Amino acid sequence: MMNIMWVSMILIGIFVALMKGQLDIVNQVVINHTQEAVVFAIGLIGIMSVWLGLMKIAERSGLIDSIGRLMGPMVRLLFPEVPPNHPAISAMVMNLAANMFGAGNSATALGLKAMEELQQLNTKKERATNAMCMFLVINMSSVQLVPLTVLKIRSDAGSANPAEIIGTTLIATTVSTIVGILACKILERNR
Amino acid sequence: MVKLLSVLSISMIPVMISIILLHGSLHKIELYDAFVEGAGEGFKTAIRIMPYLVAVFLAVGIFRESGAMDLFTQLLAPVTNFMGIPEEVLPLVLMRPISGSGALGVVQDLVGTYGPDSFIGRVASTMMGSAETIFYTMGIYFGAIAVKNTRHTLAAALVSHLAAVVASVVVCTLIFR
Numbered sequence: 001m002m003n004i005m006w007v008s009m010i011l012i013g014i015f016v017a018l019m020k021g022q023l024d025i026v027n028q029v030v031i032n033h034t035q036e037a038v039v040f041a042i043g044l045i046g047i048m049s050v051w052l053g054l055m056k057i058a059e060r061s062g063l064i065d066s067i068g069r070l071m072g073p074m075v076r077l078l079f080p081e082v083p084p085n086h087p088a089i090s091a092m093v094m095n096l097a098a099n100m101f102g103a104g105n106s107a108t109a110l111g112l113k114a115m116e117e118l119q120q121l122n123t124k125k126e127r128a129t130n131a132m133c134m135f136l137v138i139n140m141s142s143v144q145l146v147p148l149t150v151l152k153i154r155s156d157a158g159s160a161n162p163a164e165i166i167g168t169t170l171i172a173t174t175v176s177t178i179v180g181i182l183a184c185k186i187l188e189r190n191r
Numbered sequence: 192m193v194k195l196l197s198v199l200s201i202s203m204i205p206v207m208i209s210i211i212l213l214h215g216s217l218h219k220i221e222l223y224d225a226f227v228e229g230a231g232e233g234f235k236t237a238i239r240i241m242p243y244l245v246a247v248f249l250a251v252g253i254f255r256e257s258g259a260m261d262l263f264t265q266l267l268a269p270v271t272n273f274m275g276i277p278e279e280v281l282p283l284v285l286m287r288p289i290s291g292s293g294a295l296g297v298v299q300d301l302v303g304t305y306g307p308d309s310f311i312g313r314v315a316s317t318m319m320g321s322a323e324t325i326f327y328t329m330g331i332y333f334g335a336i337a338v339k340n341t342r343h344t345l346a347a348a349l350v351s352h353l354a355a356v357v358a359s360v361v362v363c364t365l366i367f368r
Contacts, residue, residue, distance in 0.1 A: 013253035033252030041241040049233025054211045056229025061218040101203035119336040127340040140323040141351040147320035159307035168362045169320035175358035180351030187343035
């Protein structure tokens, strides 16, 4: 699926640029956007190291086990094949927390850690497990409690009440998370 | 409420760090050594996801900058009109799963054109806050662990995205109209 999407986006894009006689746009993207990607990856090294370091401490102190036990019932429901106390659980919980509070890069670091832990439970390494799909869908549908950038755009544009969309956002995001979880549970049955 | 949430947002990371460190010192862990040992892995992970980032940025960049994205939006307008989604927010519906910064640009544009307190402005703001970038997240997270068969993740994520879109329109209609 990623394959098809990736190839079609590039080829369709090049074709459209060709039709518009603006092929140089493609050249610009090849140079600039790829550089942005590398700068972003390198920028991630620092925050990644911080969280992996902290996670190591939490692992040794037993904090990770405690979080696992605390989240037990919910985890059993959403991720039945992840054993209780597995380090994947606290990485997932911390990723979702960081996500909700708008710490984007920290969330990415913790999310990658969670995926690595889930991969250790995976018997077919090239195939996603149910837990991975569920984690990513929850991750992609649950968002920042205070969408700061949106608030900024609204207040810059002279809104009478920039924050009035927080309530509607929370309702919409709750609906989408529940729908995503249900979709996962239904789809994971066809293997 | 907003103020409280903003304060919570700002204090989240310091609180998480403090809890981990305090818990560690209560359990007599060599904090510094453990931290450094774990942090050593950070470089590897960041470098491992770099090719996936380049791949995603490249595809999204070409698709967006070439104008293919806009073309796509025009093609889909009749479908979403039928579903009761205002045509004006359609570029956002399509852009949101593909590119976060692109979607933010669309929101800025819509809020500027129709006004932040218009129906379109409110729906766009709600939609921006209630969905995430699917293409990027899947590329990076699965890339990092070299999973090739992502199974139902994309389908479930798109269903969830559609739910966010419909919910945004419905909730804004109920509350603001």
